[in-house]
Amino acid sequence: MDADDGEQLSSIHRQDLIGMIRNAEKIAAQQKIHVELMEDQLEKLQSELSTRGGTGAGKQDVHEVVPLLHNNSVHSLHEELSSLRKENMSLKDDLEALKAEFGDVKGTDDRVLILEEERSSLESALKELELKLAVSQEDVSKLSTLKFECKNLWEKVEHLQALLDKATEQADQAISVLQQNQELRKKVDRLEGSLEEANAYKSSSEKLQQYNELMQQKIKLLEERLQRSDEEIHSCVELYQESVKEFQETLNSLKEESKRRAVDEPVDHMPWDFWSRLLLMIDGWFLEKKISTNDAELLREMVWKRDGSICDAYMACKEKNEHEAIATFLRLTSSSTRAGLHVIHIAAEMAPVAKVGGLGDVVTGLGKALQKRGHLVEIVLPKYDCMQYECIRDLRALDVVLESYFDGRLFKNKVWVGIVEGLPVYFIEPHHPGNFFWRGEVYGEHDDFKRFSFFSRAALELLFQAGKKPDIIHCHDWQTAFVAPLYWDLYAPKGLNSARICFTCHNFEYQGSAPASELASCGLDVHQLNRPDRMQDNSAHDRINPVKGAIVFSNIVTTVSPTYAQEVRTAEQGRGLHVTLNSHAKKFIGILNGIDTDVWNPAADTSLKVQYSANDLQGKAENKEAIRRHLGLSSADVRQPLVGCITRLVPQKGVHLIRHAIYRTMELGGQFVLLGSSPVPHIQREFEEIANHFQSHKHVRLILKYDESLSHLIFAASDMFIIPSIFEPCGLTQMIAMKYGSVPIARKTGGLNDSVFDVDDDTIPPQFRNGFTFLSPDEQGVNSALERALNHYKNNSRSWQELVEKVMRIDFSWDSSASLYEELYEKSVTRARSARSRV
Numbered sequence: 022m023d024a025d026d027g028e029q030l031s032s033i034h035r036q037d038l039i040g041m042i043r044n045a046e047k048i049a050a051q052q053k054i055h056v057e058l059m060e061d062q063l064e065k066l067q068s069e070l071s072t073r074g075g076t077g078a079g080k081q082d083v084h085e086v087v088p089l090l091h092n093n094s095v096h097s098l099h100e101e102l103s104s105l106r107k108e109n110m111s112l113k114d115d116l117e118a119l120k121a122e123f124g125d126v127k128g129t130d131d132r133v134l135i136l137e138e139e140r141s142s143l144e145s146a147l148k149e150l151e152l153k154l155a156v157s158q159e160d161v162s163k164l165s166t167l168k169f170e171c172k173n174l175w176e177k178v179e180h181l182q183a184l185l186d187k188a189t190e191q192a193d194q195a196i197s198v199l200q201q202n203q204e205l206r207k208k209v210d211r212l213e214g215s216l217e218e219a220n221a222y223k224s225s226s227e228k229l230q231q232y233n234e235l236m237q238q239k240i241k242l243l244e245e246r247l248q249r250s251d252e253e254i255h256s257c258v259e260l261y262q263e264s265v266k267e268f269q270e271t272l273n274s275l276k277e278e279s280k281r282r283a284v285d286e287p288v289d290h291m292p293w294d295f296w297s298r299l300l301l302m303i304d305g306w307f308l309e310k311k312i313s314t315n316d317a318e319l320l321r322e323m324v325w326k327r328d329g330s331i332c333d334a335y336m337a338c339k340e341k342n343e344h345e346a347i348a349t350f351l352r353l354t355s356s357s358t359r360a361g362l363h364v365i366h367i368a369a370e371m372a373p374v375a376k377v378g379g380l381g382d383v384v385t386g387l388g389k390a391l392q393k394r395g396h397l398v399e400i401v402l403p404k405y406d407c408m409q410y411e412c413i414r415d416l417r418a419l420d421v422v423l424e425s426y427f428d429g430r431l432f433k434n435k436v437w438v439g440i441v442e443g444l445p446v447y448f449i450e451p452h453h454p455g456n457f458f459w460r461g462e463v464y465g466e467h468d469d470f471k472r473f474s475f476f477s478r479a480a481l482e483l484l485f486q487a488g489k490k491p492d493i494i495h496c497h498d499w500q501t502a503f504v505a506p507l508y509w510d511l512y513a514p515k516g517l518n519s520a521r522i523c524f525t526c527h528n529f530e531y532q533g534s535a536p537a538s539e540l541a542s543c544g545l546d547v548h549q550l551n552r553p554d555r556m557q558d559n560s561a562h563d564r565i566n567p568v569k570g571a572i573v574f575s576n577i578v579t580t581v582s583p584t585y586a587q588e589v590r591t592a593e594q595g596r597g598l599h600v601t602l603n604s605h606a607k608k609f610i611g612i613l614n615g616i617d618t619d620v621w622n623p624a625a626d627t628s629l630k631v632q633y634s635a636n637d638l639q640g641k642a643e644n645k646e647a648i649r650r651h652l653g654l655s656s657a658d659v660r661q662p663l664v665g666c667i668t669r670l671v672p673q674k675g676v677h678l679i680r681h682a683i684y685r686t687m688e689l690g691g692q693f694v695l696l697g698s699s700p701v702p703h704i705q706r707e708f709e710e711i712a713n714h715f716q717s718h719k720h721v722r723l724i725l726k727y728d729e730s731l732s733h734l735i736f737a738a739s740d741m742f743i744i745p746s747i748f749e750p751c752g753l754t755q756m757i758a759m760k761y762g763s764v765p766i767a768r769k770t771g772g773l774n775d776s777v778f779d780v781d782d783d784t785i786p787p788q789f790r791n792g793f794t795f796l797s798p799d800e801q802g803v804n805s806a807l808e809r810a811l812n813h814y815k816n817n818s819r820s821w822q823e824l825v826e827k828v829m830r831i832d833f834s835w836d837s838s839a840s841l842y843e844e845l846y847e848k849s850v851t852r853a854r855s856a857r858s859r860v
């Protein structure tokens with residue numbers, strides 16, 4: 022509107038100015054004409070005057086009149102003229118000024134044009150704004166409907182929230198009911214267990230009663246017989262005297278025979294390495310087709326019996342070439358008798374060459390213990406790139422190619438032999454493009470299922486092609502669980518049928534289940550095996566479960582402690598397999614692991630600063646001092662208790678309770694050393710932060726790595742050892758700790774419950790009490806045991822020392838556990854033999 026006004030004003034002003042100019046010009050023109058007319062009149066008058074002045078007489082008059090006239094009119098004319106001129110001049114000036122003003126007006130015109138353009142652009146912008154206004158008005162109307170809807174929704178949400186609150190309340194009630202149910206379930210399970218035991222006890226006491234009656238009858242008979250024989254005795258005395266003579270003669274002949282037998286006694290002075298080397302040499306000859314199956318079998322048995330003649334033969338041909346050596350050995354292949362069982366372990370771990378956890382310790386410890394008891398024990402392992410090769414003696418590749426089936430074709434394998442801890446070991450190196458055991462790790466690869474199903478099949482193929490006739494094939498954990506179905510489905514029909522299968526599950530948390538189709542790669546029939554009573558996973562029907570397969574297909578199923586064997590038969594700890602275990606309960610048993618006392622013996626442990634024993638504990642104190650110095654901990658107080666912990670840092674081990682124990686020990690005035698590492702990144706990070714926090718602390722140190730020799734030092738140096746596991750199938754560290762005089766503080770679960778008994782528990786016979794235990798897996802639980810232990814240590818040093826000596830003397834060797842395995846093996850083999858002979 023302003024622009025319009027301006028424009029209007031300026032156009033009026035302009036027109037006025039033009040009008041004024043035009044008027045001025047008109048007036049100027051008229052004035053000019055007027056001036057010209059006046060000038061013409063003036064000229065005419067002048068010429069008239071000059072004419073009149075020429076006549077004489079008359080001139081005087083005229084001169085008199087004319088000058089008057091002339092003077093007046095000319096003067097007025099002049100005045101008129103000059104005023105006209107002035108007027109004209111001022112008009113000209115005005116004209117000039119008007120022209121200048123006109124020029125300004127023209128400039129104004131241009132500005133007006135620009136303003137005009139601006140106005141039109143403003144106009145279009147205005148239109149746009151109007152449009153937008155219209156749109157936003159529409160939006161506003163929509164918004165108000167939305168607001169309305171929103172309000173409605175809000176009311177509904179509030180209503181739902183109320184319902185949710187109600188539902189949560191009900192769910193809480195349901196959970197508490199569920200928990201009560203679980204408690205009840207547990208109680209029922211326990212009662213069932215007790216009932217079973219009571220039944221067993223009842224039946225055995227009934228048998229005992231029958232037996233007593235029988236015995237009494239027998240005693241009666243014997244008494245009668247005794248009376249009769251009294252009478253006979255007299256007559257016999259004579260005979261006896263005669264017999265004495267005869268006996269003397271027999272005795273002499275027996276002495277002779279015993280002398281002869283002594284020559285055939287097993288050679289005990291040769292180390293196990295020697296016998297294993299002999300065995301591998303014979304197997305090598307057989308696989309390289311240099312000796313026959315029969316000869317190999319006979320020679321193996323001689324080695325197995327530690328026969329003196331085969332030892333002599335080896336000594337005799339030490340310097341000879343292979344051909345002569347074979348000839349010497351073949352001369353020995355005369356008749357021989359069987360001594361013990363032939364046991365072959367197929368496993369993914371073996372300490373110390375390929376150890377990740379307790380499984381490795383079991384394979385070696387049990388293997389050595391069985392070997393000592395007179396059984397022939399062999400181990401089959403994958404040939405990992407990351408093995409401790411320095412722990413293998415006489416490692417060599419056999420000149421033979423072992424072909425085994427996988428994914429529809431045959432793959433070549435290289436077979437290596439070597440001796441580990443005195444045991445003969447076969448290492449299988451697959452020539453498969455997957456480079457299965459060339460990963461720098463034992464486990465944790467994306468294709469573990471493939472890697473270990475391949476290995477299980479190749480291991481059986483090796484036994485088959487080597488013509489072995491084992492009594493027991495013992496497989497471990499899900500990695501070699503495939504052996505059980507492979508043996509019965511594929512190898513027993515081929516002729517490798519002498520064996521019973523024993524499967525040991527070291528931890529039911531790891532079951533290796535996979536999509537069913539993956540089972541076909543190793544040659545198993547998916548269709549036949551993916552069934553609820555065979556290998557089908559109990560919670561996912563399109564998956565197969567190798568551990569379940571081994572439970573179903575093995576003759577003996579064991580786990581690593583009696584308490585864990587009970588625990589895994591419940592829904593909570595069986596991880597889905599409790600149903601399977603319960604339906605195969607007859608062949609399922611828990612046997613507590615032992616520890617390898619050749620490796621874990623403070624009196625002979627070369628990793629220690631000073632060796633020591635229960636009879637002389639001075640060395641233990643020196644090791645404590647040494648580790649404090651080594652780790653930069655304070656040594657100011659010799660009596661300050663040191664708590665140790667060596668573990669994989671995984672949830673099973675109660676990592677949050679370990680963390681709590683570190684801080685609580687510090688508060689109670691103790692020192693804490695943790696050695697451990699975690700495959701779980703966030704746990705590893707969390708402990709790295711704690712380690713950094715205590716980096717230069719005087720009383721706490723965390724070493725986050727795997728370090729075998731440091732572990733020996735910590736066991737020896739610590740006064741107490743904490744194991745707050747959430748669940749623990751067996752656990753070895755509590756036993757190792759005790760062997761080294763470190764008193765265990767442990768949660769009552771699995772194998773810990775079978776090996777650690779509380780010093781304050783009156784229900785346990787005093788001779789078995791050996792540590793501090795707690796039941797509830799929480800901080801209060803840890804505190805209660807930790808505080809009791811530290812108080813005992815501080816306030817009763819005499820009694821503490823007695824406790825240390827006592828725990829060091831407990832026998833945790835493999836001897837008793839190996840004898841239980843031996844018994845299981847023998848029973849199973851005997852059953853199979855009698856079944857075969859019946860057929």
Ligand SMILES: Nc1ncnc2c1ncn2[C@@H]1O[C@H](COP(=O)(O)OP(=O)(O)O)[C@@H](O)[C@H]1O
Nearest residue numbers: 378379668669697726727728729732752753754
């Ligand atoms: N960081 C470590 N460094 C050295 N040895 C370790 C470490 N962590 C665990 N170990 C050893 O591994 C074995 C653990 O066996 P066990 O107690 O049965 O637990 P798991 O088999 O569940 O790991 C023990 O011999 C223990 O000394």
